[in-house]
Amino acid sequence: MRLRNKPWAKEKIESYPQYIVPNPENFKGKWHEVFHNNQPLHIEVGTGKGRFITEMAKANPHINYIGIELYDSVIVTALDRLIEADLPNLRLLNVNAADLDKYFAKNDVERVYLNFSDPWPKKRHEKRRLTYKDFLKLYESILVDGGEIHFKTDNQGLFEYSLMSFSAYGMLLKYISLDLHNSDFEGNIMTEYEQKFSEKGNRIYRCEVKFQN
Incomplete structure (x- = not known):
């Protein structure tokens, strides 16, 4: 993904601390203080x-x-x-998502969404994939017992790799769709990439997986 430089972006981010939380490490284990309620996260x-x-x-x-x-x-x-x-x-x-455990404690999160993550197709970049075992361990460390990952991609290779990674980690595969937009799944909310890729005729893959106690 080629990113257009926006030199003003950092200043804008800092101008809206009510939306982009500064110093999120201060809320590890107490995100209810940010939202002023105890709803699931x-x-x-x-x-x-x-x-x-x-x-x-x-x-x-x-x-x-x-x-x-x-x-x-x-x-x-x-x-x-x-x-x-x-x-x-x-x-x-x-x-950086690699530092999630700095910002969230065990049981802080009930569900993790991974949507159209970078596939990092080269073998030497496997550890960068967001469904690599080290990332799964990271998610498990912040999720409630039995917490879930919901994953969507248009990349068949990444999807197949991820299913194997989930399975090897001992996770329960609750739902798998090999063609989401032609399935009976209800309530799908599309990402920008999802709309772009589906309009090109790309098949969208989706799964829901659960950590087992």
């Missing part, structure tokens, strides 16, 4: 421009959401969406 790792997480928060006001995005130049678009929607149950974090 779902996070999206690699939230991109924020369409998915914003629409999920609109559709499910009884759930709190956090979108996590590393790149300043990308998260500012998600920020614009959130400013416009002004949702009390959605916040953003401008941090």
Whole structure:
């Protein structure tokens, strides 16, 4: 993904601490203080421009959401969406997903969404894939017992790899769709990439997997 430099992005991010949480490590184990309630917390790792997480928060006001995005130049678009929607149950974090355990404690999160993650197709980059075993261990360390990962991609190779990775880790495969948009799945909220790829005729793959106690 080629990113357009936006030198003003960092200043804008810092101007909206009510939406993009500064110093998120201060809320590890106590995210209820940010949302002022004890609703379940779902996070999206690699939230991109924020369409998915914003629409999920609109559709499910009884759930709190956090979108996590590393790149300043990308998260500012998600920020614009959130400013416009002004949702009390959605916040953003401008941090590296590899450091999730710095910001979340065990039992903080009930569900992790992974949508159209970078496939890192070369074998030498396997450890960078967000469904690699080290990342699964990281998610498990912040999820409640029996917590879930919901995963979507248009990349068949990454999907097949991920199913094997989930299985090897001992996770329960609850739901698998090899063609989401031609399935009976209801309530799908598309990401920007999902719309783009599906309009090109690409098949969309989706699965729900659960950590077993």
